[in-house]
Amino acid sequence: xxxxxxxxxxxxxxxxxxxxxxxxYSVEARLIGIPDFPPLRRTVDNxxxxxxxxxxxxxxxxxxxxxxxxxxxxxxxxxxxxxxRPSSFRRGIGSRLLCHLLDTxxxxxxxxxxxxxxxxxxxxxxxxxxxxxxRWATQSGIDMVTLLKADEA
Numbered sequence: 001x002x003x004x005x006x007x008x009x010x011x012x013x014x015x016x017x018x019x020x021x022x023x024x025y026s027v028e029a030r031l032i033g034i035p036d037f038p039p040l041r042r043t044v045d046n047x048x049x050x051x052x053x054x055x056x057x058x059x060x061x062x063x064x065x066x067x068x069x070x071x072x073x074x075x076x077x078x079x080x081x082x083x084x085r086p087s088s089f090r091r092g093i094g095s096r097l098l099c100h101l102l103d104t105x106x107x108x109x110x111x112x113x114x115x116x117x118x119x120x121x122x123x124x125x126x127x128x129x130x131x132x133x134x135r136w137a138t139q140s141g142i143d144m145v146t147l148l149k150a151d152e153a
Contacts, residue, residue, distance in 0.1 A: 001093075003100045006054040006066065014047040017054055020066045021047075024083035032117040034142055039081075052080055055104075057097045064088045065097045069105075077105050079112035082121075098128050102149070109150055116143035125149075 007013045021042060029037035047054075050068070057065035065088065068081035079101065084094045102110065114121040116135065122145065130147035137143055 001096060002058045003097070004056050004058055006056045008047050008050060008054045011044065011048065013054075014044045016063055017047050017056075017066050017068075018042065018044045020063065020083045020085060021081055023086055027086050027089075028115060028118055028121075031120075032115045032142070034115075036140075038138070038140065038142075054081075055097070055101065057084075057093055057100075059088075059093075065093050067097055067101055069101065076109040076111070079110065082112065094124055095127070098124065102128065109148065111146055111148050113144055113146045116145050122147070 006017060008017055022040060025037060025039040029035060029040060052068050052070045055067045055069065056063045063085075065084040066081065067079060067083075070078040070080045072078065082094070082098075084097070110130075111133070112125055112130065114125075116122075122132075125147045128149070130149045132145055133148035134146040135144070136146070
């Protein structure tokens, strides 16, 4: 397993990232019962112009997971996207990618948001020290939760 920085400004890389997000978020949409799930509307152009960074998890030269990280001016970070290929679910890949991100981010405060009904994602984050910081709803009425992993310093 290898972790690599992805060049999301490159059209082919952005298409690959968008494909991973679409496949993973399609599963989440079915899980929470929301057919018009906003993350599924994200375009390749949106990914290409993002001010965030993208990290990929490779196995045998094949991209199996992607994370998007937004760095804040105060040193904190937000995991803005996190997607594991459905064919790679339940193999510890998400956990290993999350560990890599947390190691890379050091003692930064890190947040991540997901649908309240996405219990597998919430469980993953809580296993790695995140705690529910806020429960809220999107404008379209999707119940969400923001989890926080605070500084360890």
